[in-house]
Amino acid sequence: xxxxxxxxxxxxxxxxxxxxxxxxxxxxxxxxxxxxxxxxxxxxxxxxxxxxxxxxxxxxxxxxxxxxxxxxxxxxxxxxxxxxxxxxxxxxxxxxxxxxxxxxxxxxxxxxxxxxxxxxxxxxxxxxxxxxxxxxxxxxxxxxxxxxxxxxxxxxxxxxxxxxxxxxxxxxxxxxxxxxxxxxxxxxxxxxxxxxxxxxxxxxxxxxxxxxxxxxxxxxxxxxxxxxxxxxxxxxxxxxxxxxxxxxxxxxxxxxxxxxxxxxxxxxxxxxxxxxxxxxxxxxxxxxxxxxxxxxxxxxxxxxxxxxxxxxxxxxxxxxxxxxxxxxxxxxxxxxxxxxxxxxxxxxxxxxxxxxxxxxxxxxxxxxxxxxxxxxxxxxxxxxxxxxxxxxxxxxxxxxxxxxxxxxxxxxxxxxxxxxxxxxxxxxxxxxxxxxxxxxxxxxxxxxxxxxxxxxxxxxxxxxxxxxxxxxxxxxxxxxxxxxxxxxxxxxxxxxxxxxxxxxxxxxxxxxxxxxxxxxxxxxxxxxxxxxxxxxxxxxxxxxxxxxxxx
Numbered sequence: 223x224x225x226x227x228x229x230x231x232x233x234x235x236x237x238x239x240x241x242x243x244x245x246x247x248x249x250x251x252x253x254x255x256x257x258x259x260x261x262x263x264x265x266x267x268x269x270x271x272x273x274x275x276x277x278x279x280x281x282x283x284x285x286x287x288x289x290x291x292x293x294x295x296x297x298x299x300x301x302x303x304x305x306x307x308x309x310x311x312x313x314x315x316x317x318x319x320x321x322x323x324x325x326x327x328x329x330x331x332x333x334x335x336x337x338x339x340x341x342x343x344x345x346x347x348x349x350x351x352x353x354x355x356x357x358x359x360x361x362x363x364x365x366x367x368x369x370x371x372x373x374x375x376x377x378x379x380x381x382x383x384x385x386x387x388x389x390x391x392x393x394x395x396x397x398x399x400x401x402x403x404x405x406x407x408x409x410x411x412x413x414x415x416x417x418x419x420x421x422x423x424x425x426x427x428x429x430x431x432x433x434x435x436x437x438x439x440x441x442x443x444x445x446x447x448x449x450x451x452x453x454x455x456x457x458x459x460x461x462x463x464x465x466x467x468x469x470x471x472x473x474x475x476x477x478x479x480x481x482x483x484x485x486x487x488x489x490x491x492x493x494x495x496x497x498x499x500x501x502x503x504x505x506x507x508x509x510x511x512x513x514x515x516x517x518x519x520x521x522x523x524x525x526x527x528x529x530x531x532x533x534x535x536x537x538x539x540x541x542x543x544x545x546x547x548x549x550x551x552x553x554x555x556x557x558x559x560x561x562x563x564x565x566x567x568x569x570x571x572x573x574x575x576x577x578x579x580x581x582x583x584x585x586x587x588x589x590x591x592x593x594x595x596x597x598x599x600x601x602x603x604x605x606x607x608x609x610x611x612x613x614x615x616x617x618x619x620x621x622x623x624x625x626x627x628x629x630x631x632x633x634x635x636x637x638x639x640x641x642x643x644x645x646x647x648x649x650x651x652x653x654x655x656x657x658x659x660x661x662x663x664x665x666x667x668x669x670x671x672x673x674x675x676x677x678x679x680x681x682x683x684x685x686x687x688x689x690x691x692x693x694x695x696x697x698x699x700x701x702x703x704x705x706x707x708x709x710x711x712x713x714x715x716x717x718x719x720x721x722x723x724x725x726x727x728x729x730x731x732x733x734x735x736x737x738x739x740x741x742x743x744x745x746x747x748x749x750x751x752x753x754x755x756x757x758x759x760x761x762x763x764x765x766x767x768x769x770x771x772x773x
Contacts, residue, residue, distance in 0.1 A: 225350050226252040226381040228390045229316065229374075232357045234258060236285045236395050240651065242273045243289040247318050248381045250289070261651070261680050263644075266290050268673040270302025271644020272651065273313045279606060279628050279652035282312040282369055282431055285361065286648075292318040292378060296333045300340070301638040303371055307340040308635035309454055310427060310495075312369035314360055319346055319375040333375040342370035347377065350385040354393050362396045368517040369431055400432075402541055403514065403533035411490075411512045411529040412545035418488035418510075421447045422468075424503075427454035428493025428516060428535045435459065435627045437539035438492075442466045445546055446561050450479045452494050453501055453632035457624035462602050465562035469569075469620060471503035472634065476620040477572025478565050479503070480771060488512065493535040498524040501634040504772040514538045579763070580621070586761040587734050589617050589689050595737040596687075597622060600657060600745065602629055606649045609633075610642040610662035612696040613764060614689055618661055640670030643686065647673075650682040657745050659685045664713045665694050671717065675724040677753040685744045685754045688717045695762040721755035728755040 223231070226248040233241065233253070240259040243250050250260045263269035270288050277286035290299050296317040306313060315337075320330045325346075334346040343363040347356050356374050363372040415421055429438050435458050442449050442459070443466065449459050453472035461467045469476030471483065483489075489505055492514040498504065505511065505525060513521060514531035521530040531538050573580070580594040602625035609615040615634060624630035631645050646660035667688055677684050694701070694711045704710040721728035727747035731740045737758070744754040 223385055223387050223390060224252075224381065225347070225353050225376070225383050225385050227255070228353055228385045229357060229376070230256045230258060231390050232354065232393050233285065233287060235393060236361060238285050238287055241287045241289055242269045242276075244269050244291070244295055246291045247289045247295075247316075249316060261676075263676050264673040265670070266295050266299035267302040267638070268640070268644040268647075268670050268676065270299050270306065270313075270315075271641055272648040272676075274302065274306045274311045275608075275631065275645035275648020276652045277311050277313045277648070278631055278645070279649045281433065281628060282365065284652070285364070286313040287316065288313065289316040290318070292320050292333075293331050296336075297331055300336075301636075302641070302644070303337065304340045305633060305636040305638055305641055306371045307342075309633050310369045311371065312364040313371045314364060315341070315371055315373040317373065317375055318381070319377040321379040322348070322377045323379075325377070333373060337373050340371075341373045342368075344373040344375065346375040347380060350380065350383045351389065353385055354389045358393065358396060365396060365398050368428075400534035400537055401516075402537045403531040405541070407529065407531055408538070408541045408545055411531055412542055412549060414488060414510060414512060414529060415445060415447070415490060415542070416546055416549045420482075420486050421445070421488040421490065422482050422486040423447050423449045424452065424489060424491040424494055424496075424505075425449055425455045425458040426452040426492065426494025429455055429458040430493070430627055432493065432535035434493070434536035434539050437536055437543065439464060441539055441543050441546065444543060444550070446559055447490070448478070448482050448561055448565055450475075450483065450503075452503070453619065453634055455493060456619070456632045457627055457630040458493075460625050461623040462625040465565065468565060469623075470632070472501050472615075472619055472632070474616045474620050475503055475771075476569070478568045481568050482565075483772070490514070492538065495520045496524050497635070499635055501637075506772045576621075583734050584761065585732065585734070586691065586759050587732070587737070588763050589613065589758070589760045590621070590763065591734050592687065592689065592737055592758050592760065593618050593621050596741060599738040599741045600659075602626075605629060605657045605659060606631065606646075606653060608642045608645045608649070608660050610660065610666040611637045611639050612663055612665065612694070614661040614663055614666070616696075638669070639666040642666065643670045643673055646684045646686070647677050647680070647682050650677070650684050657685065657748060659687060661687045661689065663689045663694075664692060664715070667717050668713060668715070671720065672724070674721055674726060674753060674755065678725040681751065683748040683751050683753045685748055685756070686721070687756045687758060689760045690717060690757050691760045691762050693762060695764055698762070698764065716757070718755060718757040721753075726753040726755055728757065730757045730759065732759045
């Protein structure tokens with residue numbers, strides 16, 4: 223058996239049914255020969271994004287793979303892999319490498335050397351006999367502890383070498399291993415949580431990957447604790463239906479998040495790294511911090527942690543529920559503080575201040591009106607939504623109310639414009655029954671828009687909503703002089719025409735009254751198997767909802 227066929231056989235044993243790729247790599251043909259579907263993107267960065275979206279929506283339970291050629295292919299994939307690494311997305315990356323007799327010879331690109339900073343592990347197979355071990359180590363790395371991308375570089379001259387079939391036959395799928403937190407640490411943290419007057423929970427993506435959303439809601443209800451989510455953790459608790467859900471916080475945040483985080487005395491952060499970053503809500507000073515994570519590198523990294531809990535989010539939450547139940551005794555779950563009612567009042571007051579924008583009839587369309595009409599037209603339980611970098615992210619994050627787990631894909635510690643398109647395609651691949659939507663602006667479409675054709679060709683009918691205001695409005699303050707002199711923020715194009723030329727369905731929306739009907743037409747188009755694009759002609763409104771209020 224050739225090495226390339228052996229790798230595909232291992233993928234097949236891991237349950238892989240498709241491989242995202244961009245030529246030239248022998249894995250494309252090897253996968254097709256094994257009845258694994260190759261999905262060929264337009265460029266490697268978007269292909270990695272498709273693998274990223276698939277991994278997120280399948281919650282890491284299905285191995286997500288991207289393969290590319292050596293040199294330009296491996297080089298062009300870097301931004302997508304950096305995003306996956308920063309957001310801890312589990313996936314397997316299989317770049318070809320230069321022939322072994324030219325490895326690390328200038329100017330040959332080495333994935334093994336270059337990707338070390340943006341992968342959990344990277345290994346170059348030097349001999350055919352090491353193939354199975356290298357694949358097992360990489361797949362294991364994607365699943366143990368903090369998720370993330372792992373890479374195996376395959377020298378092109380090695381791909382066709384023969385490998386002993388007995389080595390491949392011995393391969394067994396790699397499982398997950400989880401651990402609880404120390405019981406003494408749990409006891410102390412639970413007592414602090416129960417004694418708190420104004421506690422708050424910050425839930426991150428680790429809650430989603432641990433499939434701990436039910437436990438999160440149970441702990442919140444037991445102790446009457448409001449829950450906010452991080453950008454990546456958005457949808458870990460139903461914002462549409464759970465009365466203790468505050469919404470999400472990132473570079474911007476909802477009104478309830480702002481008030482409860484500002485006034486909290488104890489913060490339980492679970493499944494989040496608590497990294498100080500522009501896209502991560504800062505915890506104000508003076509709080510007692512309980513930090514639960516499955517990666518020791520997070521503890522005391524950005525904050526002095528009062529109580530550290532090292533373990534899997536699902537198991538840690540179960541431990542806290544058990545301990546808090548013992549402390550509480552036989553009394554019913556807490557409702558004494560009237561937290562749900564207060565959250566409802568704060569949200570209503572906050573939304574009232576935004577009604578003029580959310581329901582605006584101005585032309586060009588206010589982008590907040592698009593978000594509002596989307597929320598009231600599309601059932602969040604039927605959709606998977608993601609944003610793009612810049613204003614679309616800031617505009618949708620505080621207001622959109624996600625529902626079921628993974629119904630929203632938040633991203634952004636690494637900020638490549640255009641990432642949302644690949645994520646939406648990958649989401650559709652993982653959940654074909656869902657209405658998968660990405661919101662993007664002019665600049666983001668310019669980065670990756672031609673991969674809309676990948677959605678068309680691969681029969682993955684997503685919906686792309688473009689906020690077209692013909693400028694980079696998020697850069698208004700940063701480019702004031704250059705724009706006034708040279709128009710440096712201006713960008714243009716008819717994206718609806720491009721979408722039609724690429725084989726999709728599209729429509730231009732200029733009248734605010736047509737937003738809802740156009741959304742329904744786009745949804746019907748995707749249900750009929752057509753990738754859809756809505757070009758919303760919007761104004762240059764900039765996001766302002768509690769933007770980085772705590773530093």
